[in-house]
Amino acid sequence: MSPLAPMSQVESDRSPDGPGYGVRAIERVCAVLNLLQESIDGVTLKEVADAAELPKSSAFRYLWTLEQHRYVERDAGSGLFRIGLGFLGMQSHHLEVLRERVRPSLERLRDALDETTSLGLLDGHHVIYLDIIESRRSVRLAAERGSHDPLHSTALGKAIAAHLPVERVRELLEQAGMPRRTVDTIADVDDYLAELAKVRRLGYAVDNRENEPDGRCVAVPILGTRLPAAISVSAPEARFSMRDVEMAGRTLIEVATRITLTPLAQDDPPTA
Structure with missing residues (x-):
């Protein structure tokens, strides 16, 4: 265990269902991308928040970051999110x-x-x-x-x-x-x-x-x-x-x- 990371931080980065090596933030990103990939017309912010088990404000930050790297696109008219051209x-x-x-x-x-x-x-x-x-x-x-x-x-x-x-x-x-x-x-x-x-x-x-x-x-x-x-x-x-x-x-x-x-x-x- 790294002396720089407290026990609570290490535990929060582990998946409760996995062998103890999953990083929760990455799992949430994967949940968001899987949801987007399965959607034809795009998904709402609430759907993303539910899939990633995040508050809407946190889900929006995830989406905003992914959008800056072209992995997510937001439709200006409907406000729906979908997979971007980065993929x-x-x-x-x-x-x-x-x-x-x-x-x-x-x-x-x-x-x-x-x-x-x-x-x-x-x-x-x-x-x-x-x-x-x-x-x-x-x-x-x-x-x-x-x-x-x-x-x-x-x-x-x-x-x-x-x-x-x-x-x-x-x-x-x-x-x-x-x-x-x-x-x-x-x-x-x-x-x-x-x-x-x-x-x-x-x-x-x-x-x-x-x-x-x-x-x-x-x-x-x-x-x-x-x-x-x-x-x-x-x-x-x-x-x-x-x-x-x-x-x-x-x-x-x-x-x-x-x-x-x-x-x-x-x-x-x-x-x-």
């Missing part, structure tokens, strides 16, 4: 289901608009491209599947951030910074938050030469899912006018709504 292996099935659900829509959009379409997801303080359907044109705007782009300079990032709590957006921007990718990149937090208010008002986000000097992109969030995701259309600005962007934004809203409402087995997204 990418646990999320792999959900990510694949989302990709399968969205891909037919991306393909039809690409065929209808003849421009690159993408599915993006919040991954830490960046956006990761889960799927990309490239334009068949020789000159096109496209990232690579699995690559990352900033939250502040992309339409995908704006579409996702517009539906996160403001405090969370500030944290993400502080972690990643707001480097200027082009002369048009928004590099001020307050300006960015004002841009997000515009996104919520319009229903779609625009990257107007902010991530690439000769590119434009429009994106909308996929709401009603358990993942912070968005879909987009991108093209060189020379053939993607702001009028085209507006039309594409309206089409993306319709497609995203259909993706959310239609069961996977019957998914048949509309032609743009």
Whole structure:
């Protein structure tokens, strides 16, 4: 026994049901994560507190700490907690289901608009491209599947951030910074938050030469899912006018709504 730890402390760190080596705090974390993993729609703070046998205030501190490390996510609308992207292996099935659900829509959009379409997801303080359907044109705007782009300079990032709590957006921007990718990149937090208010008002986000000097992109969030995701259309600005962007934004809203409402087995997204 360590001379630095009183007997009461040592006993409190042991599981009453185990061989005497279980750390109670770790057991409580495991109880919380097991509860979250088994839930489809997320769990309440009370459910977490009951599972971990903790007061609500203590349970919230556990969840807050796990959220900072991306092992837990909190839905801003419902207040429910769910497994975060820190457990990418646990999320792999959900990510694949989302990709399968969205891909037919991306393909039809690409065929209808003849421009690159993408599915993006919040991954830490960046956006990761889960799927990309490239334009068949020789000159096109496209990232690579699995690559990352900033939250502040992309339409995908704006579409996702517009539906996160403001405090969370500030944290993400502080972690990643707001480097200027082009002369048009928004590099001020307050300006960015004002841009997000515009996104919520319009229903779609625009990257107007902010991530690439000769590119434009429009994106909308996929709401009603358990993942912070968005879909987009991108093209060189020379053939993607702001009028085209507006039309594409309206089409993306319709497609995203259909993706959310239609069961996977019957998914048949509309032609743009």
